[in-house]
Amino acid sequence: MLKTSPAGPATTEETSRPRRKLPGTQTIAATLSAVISMGAYCLAMAAHGTYPFGSRSRAVNDLGNQFVPFHAHLWDLLRGNTSGDLLFNWSSGYGVPFLGDFFTYLMNPFSWLVALFPRDQVEVPVFLVTLLSAGLAAFLMTVLLGRLRPGSPWLRALLSVGYAVSAWMISDGFSDPMWMWGLAAFPLLGIASDWCLRGRHWILGTLLVFTAWAGNFYIAAMATIGMGLVFVVRLLLEDTPAGQRLNALLRAGAMTATGVLLAAPVLTVGLKASKLSQPAPDATYPGPPGYADYLAHLLPGGLLAPAPQVSVGILPLLLVFTLPFVRRVPGKERIAWCVLLVLVALSYTWTPTILLWHGLAMPNGSPYRASVALTAMLVIVAWMALARRPRPLELLGGAAVTAVVVALGARSIYMVRASWLLTIGGGALVLVLLVLLYRHRGDRGPRIALTGLLACTVFVSTAYTVFSVTSIRDSSAWWAPKRTLDAHSLAARDAVTAHADWPATRSDTGPHEFANNDPMLLGGEGGSYYSSYVPARTAEALHSLGAGWYIQGRHTLSFTDPVGRAIMGVGSYLDWAKNPDGFVRRSVAAPPVVTLRPGAPTDAHADDASVFARQERVLGTTVYDVPALTPAGGPAATTRPNGERRLPGNETGSKWTSFSASCTPGTQAYWYAPWYAGSVQALGRTQEQHGRATMTSNTLLALGTVPATGKFTVALGTHKVQDIPAFPVGCLDPAKLKAAVQELKATAPVKVTAGGHSIAATFREGTTGTAVISTPAAAGWMCSVDGGAARPPATLGGLMAVSLDDGGTRVSCSFRTPGLTSGLLASGLALMVLIAVGVGGALRTRSSRISATSSPHGKR
Secondary structure (H helix, E strand, O other), rough: OOOOOOOEOOOOHHHHOOOOOHHHHHHHHHHHHHHHHHHHHHHHHHHHEEEOOEEOOOOOOHHHHHHHHHHHHHHHHHHOOOOOOOOEEOOOOOOEEEEHHHHOOOOEEEEEHHHHOOOOOHHHHHHHHHHHHHHHHHHHHHHHHHHHHOOOOHHHHHHHHHHHHHHHHHHHHOOHHHHHHHHHHHHHHHHHHHHHHHOOOOHHHHHHHHHHHOOOOOHHHHHHHHHHHHHHHHHHHOOOOOOHOOOOOOOHHHHHHHHHHHHHHHHHHHHHHHOOOOOOOOOOOOOOHHHHHHHHOOOOOOOOOOOOOOOHHHHHHHHHHHHHOOOOHHHEEEEHHHHHHHHHHOOOOHHHHHHOOOOOOOOOOOOOOHHHHHHHHHHHHHHHHOOOOOOOHHHHHHHHHHHHHHHHHHHOOOHHHHHHHHHHHHHHHHHHHHHHHHHHOOOHHOOOOHHHHHHHHHHHHHHHHHHHHHHHHHHHHHHHHOOOHHHHHHHHHHHHOOOOOOOOOHHHHHHHHOOHHHHHHHOOOOEEOOOOOOHHHHHHHHHOOOEEHHHHOEEEEOOOOOOHHHHHEEEEEEEEOOOOEEEEEEOOOOOOOOOOOOOOOOOOOOOOOOHHHHHHHHHOOOEEEOOEEEOOOOOOOOEOOOOOEEEEEOOOOOOOEEEEOOOOOHHHHHHOOOOOOOEEOOEEEEEEEEOOOOOOOOEEEEEOOOOOOOOOEEEEOOOEEEEEOOOOOOEEHHHHHHHHHHHHHHEEEEEEEOOOOEEEEEOOOOOEEEEEEEEEEEOOOOEEEEOOOOOOEEEOEEEEEEEEEOOOOOOOOEEEOOHHHHHHHHHHHHHHHHHHHHHHHHHHHHHHHHHHHOHHHHOO
16 A cells, blocks of 8 residues: 655655665766766866865965874885884874874875875875775765765766865865765765664774774764764654664664774773873854855855865755755655755764764864764765755745855855856756756766766866865965975985984974974974873973973974084974075984983973073083073163063154173173063074964073173064063183083993884993983883882983882883773774674574474475
8 A cells, every 4th residue: 555645645766665776786887976076176276276286285274294104204214214104203292102193184095095106206105095085974974874865876976076075075085185084984884884774794893983983083072972872863763663773773872882992992001191282272263154144155166264064066956055945855744855855964063062073072163164074964965865866846945045055154254256157057967967967867878978968067166166165275375385395305304314323312493484293294302292182291301491482382493502402312403594495404412312410310390591591401510601680771670579681662763672682702692581572682683583372382592692891782673561580691611612512422221222112232340320312201201220110210300210129230211101001902892892793693693593403494
């Protein structure tokens, strides 16, 4: 008996079971979706002249600052061409943990393609990470849509292009290749949840969950929430007994928990590294975007307005707006899907739900990273309409709603020429093709031709959308590309590696910078390091000794002064220079990376009145004159209770606040005021500093050589009221520093060896005192003397320090990644569950077969 719907009596066409497509057809259609997605993206890049199809670099923002250097470092790891390993990175931050970085930034399987390319062409596989992730996402989404609702595989392939090359992918995902795995994670989790509804493939579904979470747990968490909501809607719409639906829900919960536990090391290491990291700058939600901006972001082609990037192209959008009018879709289904879209869209504008989407932490950047979830849902809902073959009048209803959205969003700055062209011109063409497809639904030849025309429309509109958004983005100075693997950086790499002497001394990339992670890009063992996982101990140790930082310590910098370099065992470094390359390599006398200090290790700060005193305590000798400053003119500074001086600021054209200082003639004067912003005038030159507490910390600034009189003046030009340290000036005696370095060399260990995540030093018999390893004492280090019990090292200025007790000769330290052991245990437990389920299922199947064979009905 045929059922009826509110739309009227059912017809044979509507209720007959759709003809099952051949598996080959499904695969070809999914492949077509991937090809269109990748082809459109490549065409847009070529038209814009972007690498690898043109001369304009793609290495913008984090793509250049993080991902190209990280992939270059991965290349080094895969080829055994670096001093560290997966657990520890000796190249960056003077030695930092690495497994958290690997799990977070490099677990997209396409990242490992770097092994197939020369190192100087690493940007090619970085591009392929984005391209192939989009292709895989289109393929998988095509498969998922077919499981949600039967219908033409070719049409759902075209819808999947809108998901794979959505506004989120073009504007947010492309510069963070790690997130691109999230595009594949959504349909992977959707397929797994579909198996739960069908009561099949629990083990395979668990492995899909594991794959999604292992690739990038940050986006996978959003994908799990998003597909969890889709699963709940499907569960509510299922016409099955409540017990069966509850069973599906329990299967999904068990599958998800087991899959996540399988990927536990990724989570435990990453979360532990995040907990131990330098805190991110406080981020607050600025408030929801205007309704015009939000609605405009449903349309393709624009970029500028701050709102969730949710456009999936005009074809899916038109169908989403058509769904409420499609009478073949039961009313409760239309309501459920529409309510889901509205609630998810609103969840991006309310602080508590934004925090929920982003792991309870407000992102330091766009608060709309989770908008990728809505792009997946929009395409799913579009398929729910298209699979029912909407009639012309129903499509016109969707077109009318689209027109209203265009009218409401017209005043948004998001709406550029491309947006109007793609929405109005493209929308009209898509509408006509969909109407003709309905009218010729029974005619194979016209249907194939119209589907082909629709595919061409999707391809061209997608390419033009990518071109438009990329052009808008690249017109902004903020998106200026980094110089990553050009001729200059390759020359810099040659200069750094040619003088590498690790682990005796360090070859530092120095203050000259191509990208924020130069040591990974160029090699050597420098202080620069940009990551969400900069250990707080590392940032604090380097900052306390005078190294600079950005982003509140989540981007550390190399030392720029001789004493800082001596403390860290830097034997050569790159410096700025006015030559064609922009840099020059300098060599300096340096003590080894492991040195000896008399007495027991101590990190008491009672006498550390200045950065110069802290450096001397770690160096082990006095090398500075630290003069008291006396007022010398201009607006008077006041002394704060903590000894700091408050500058009142000066009006334009007025005198600057000045101080006089007295040092030994011939010494080198340095200025240190980490948070100072303004001009510093001394010893015949004026220099600018751009500090900002606590975001940007200045390094030590060389002022010049103290004159024969021993007296000089420091004038400070700033319009801003701000504080400077009580003792901001120190005068370095080069002869004393040279003697200190020679003493450290004379008492140095006879042998220093370093492994991927270990370092050891052998001293002469009878040596006493403290071995100091010029690496920040990040959590995870364990050290022993002469093979004794391993324990965490003490610290000296935040660096690792190990007491030799009564004449120890060998110090050995090894790094153990925090969180790894617990993660492996959880993963092992999940693996046992998986095996138990597999064995139990096999035994049940065998028992059923035996019972069937032995029963009377099973005998011949």
